[in-house]
Amino acid sequence: MAIRRSATKRHGLPSIVQLRLTPAPAQAEALAAAVLLCNQAATVVSRLAFQHHTFAVLELHRLAYYEVRAQVSGLGAQAAVRAIARVAGAYANRRASKKRAHIFRPQGAVPYDARLMSFNRDARTVSLWTPTGRVTVPYVGWPEDLKAIEALPMGEAALIYRRGVWLLHVALTLPKPAVREPVHGxxxxxxxxxxxxxxxxxxxxxxxxxxxxxxxNSHVRTLRERRHRQRRRLQKKGTAAARRVLRRLAGREHxxxxxxxxxxxxxxxxxxxxxxxxxxxxxxxxxxxxxxxxxxxxxxxxxxxxxxxxxxxxxxxxxxxxxxxxxxxxxxxxxxxxxxxxxxxxxxxxxxxxxxxxxxxxxxxxxxxxxxxxxxxxxxxxxNQPHATGLPSTRRDRESKPPASSGGS
Known part of the structure; x- marks a missing residue:
């Protein structure tokens, strides 16, 4: 399976890179166990959050941290923290419309942060947490993606298993240019x-x-309606061949x-x-x-x-x-x-x-x-309304705030 080239670039460096992992069979089993365990933990936390109507990260952490570690055997401390944050993010924009607890797919993408992974850029390997211990997996990618990994600060990553291939989507921090004044509106x-x-x-x-x-736009609507009718027809048929076609078509419209x-x-x-x-x-x-x-x-x-x-x-x-x-x-x-x-x-x-x-x-x-x-x-x-101090409003508001207390008298 070919790696899809990153769709967003600036000066040849993408902000989110897609790396393809090449784990050994034993490592692949460990990664599969990690994905299954983290999604199970997220579902447990989601049910607790919905039951107690607690969705903020701090309150949800106090409510669910020890409970999820007790219910999900083998879940690490940092993996539990990431599961709680993931649940809070899932409810952030859909809280009012949720009629039942959000259930996470067993094979869904799992977030990894700096405490759950580490890169060896010279060897082009990444060390990932799993329930049975860390595994060091080689990775490959497009030249511009590898260049970005070597040059830019990294943030969180998402571990994804898609059709027999292990992928790692890594977020990078790009230098932010100054915003130019829109002189022409x-x-x-x-x-x-x-x-x-x-x-x-x-x-x-x-x-x-x-x-x-x-x-x-009429072409877009025609394609989407055709895809909807095709999915409905195959789902109604329900045969093994129809399910194979549905799997092949999955994600095409998206x-x-x-x-x-x-x-x-x-x-x-x-x-x-x-x-x-x-x-x-x-x-x-x-x-x-x-x-x-x-x-x-x-x-x-x-x-x-x-x-x-x-x-x-x-x-x-x-x-x-x-x-x-x-x-x-x-x-x-x-x-x-x-x-x-x-x-x-x-x-x-x-x-x-x-x-x-x-x-x-x-x-x-x-x-x-x-x-x-x-x-x-x-x-x-x-x-950006001007002020007598000569500072823009955003900078003026930032500089008018009192300095944080250092804790002394």
């Missing part, structure tokens, strides 16, 4: 279901602006949407860098809990990868020093960007906008993107 990006992204420059994404086999979001975010950030502007998107956190959709639309809504697109755009903008802001999404598609009039009557149809006061007409998604760009510029100006 902001590019607003409106995200939606019918159109994944529409910019304030009237560019619809995906579309002709992006290279690749995806022709447009990979397609991830690739599209990478292309969209890369195009937006490059356009902002070329024109000296910043990037503004809507803050859509919690929208699934706020929006009440018809039961026939829930699958489309909950399969909408807007959070991933925001995350991709944010880190790509940070890498290139582009200003990035999230704005309030309220009434962006009902407000007129020329006269400022807000009314439901401005939206006579789903994709059409006609201002009932000044007569401005256009596509609703493009109008929303223009409003997002305007709000982005206003938000950026408020954040």
């Amino acid at each position: 902001f590019i607003g990006v409106d995200q939606g279901v019918a159109n994944l992204a529409v910019t304030s420059d009237r560019v619809v994404l995906p579309g002709p602006a992006l290279t690749g086999p995806i022709g447009g 990979r397609m949407m991830t690739d599209l979001n990478h292309q969209i975010s890369k195009f937006v950030v490059r356009e902002a860098e070329r024109t000296g502007r910043g990037v503004a998107l809507e803050d859509l956190q919690g929208i699934r809990g706020r929006v009440r959709a018809h039961r026939f639309q829930r699958r489309t809504l909950h399969g909408w990868a807007f959070a991933q697109q925001i995350a991709f755009t944010r880190y790509k903008a940070a890498r290139t020093g582009i200003a990035f802001v999230l704005v309030d999404p309220a009434y962006t598609s009902q407000a007129c960007p020329d006269c400022g009039y807000v009314s439901r009557a401005n939206r006579p149809a789903r994709g059409r906008f006609v201002c009932t006061r000044c007569g401005l007409a256009g596509h609703a998604d493009h109008i929303a993107a223009r409003n997002i760009a305007t709000r982005g510029a206003a938000g950026w100006a408020a954040i």
Whole structure:
């Protein structure tokens, strides 16, 4: 199985590298036992957290640490700590929508930190914790990935077993460039279901602006509907051959949407860098809990990868020093960007906008993107408002805080 090249780069160095481990059979058994044990521990902690309605890391640690070590034999101290943190992260954004305790898959990815792993960069081996002791496993990767491992500080890693192959995804810390002032304003990006992204420059994404086999948003919807019908037909059949096909197709749609979001975010950030502007998107956190959709639309809504697109755009903008802001999404598609009039009557149809006061007409998604760009510029100006001290507001707030006490009198 070939290693997938890292999709995110800057100056030839990726921020998350994928390494392929080549363990011996005994080492592979030890790694499998570690994955199974850590996921079992995370499920135990998750049930305790849900039962006691305790989701913060510190409180959950006090509640579950000794209990999970007693229930899961062979679990190390640091492995228990990582399982608790993993559960707290799993409940962080889905607490309100959870109707039952979160169950972790037995073969799910397991996080490793500096206390559970150590790298020998000269020998290109990594030492990983397992219930039966540490194993030292060789690794291979693309040249740029190996160069990044040797040159950059490393953070956490994820141990993954996928179709007979052991992988290690390692997070790296990249040097952060200074954010440049958006002298020419902001590019607003409106995200939606019918159109994944529409910019304030009237560019619809995906579309002709992006290279690749995806022709447009209707093509994306057609592919996803076809994949859904195929999965439903195979699941209904339930034979061994159907299950083999399902395993082969697993993750194909997810990979397609991830690739599209990478292309969209890369195009937006490059356009902002070329024109000296910043990037503004809507803050859509919690929208699934706020929006009440018809039961026939829930699958489309909950399969909408807007959070991933925001995350991709944010880190790509940070890498290139582009200003990035999230704005309030309220009434962006009902407000007129020329006269400022807000009314439901401005939206006579789903994709059409006609201002009932000044007569401005256009596509609703493009109008929303223009409003997002305007709000982005206003938000950026408020954040970086000048002060009599001559310091930006963020630096002024940081330097105005009193120094931490050293513990003496």
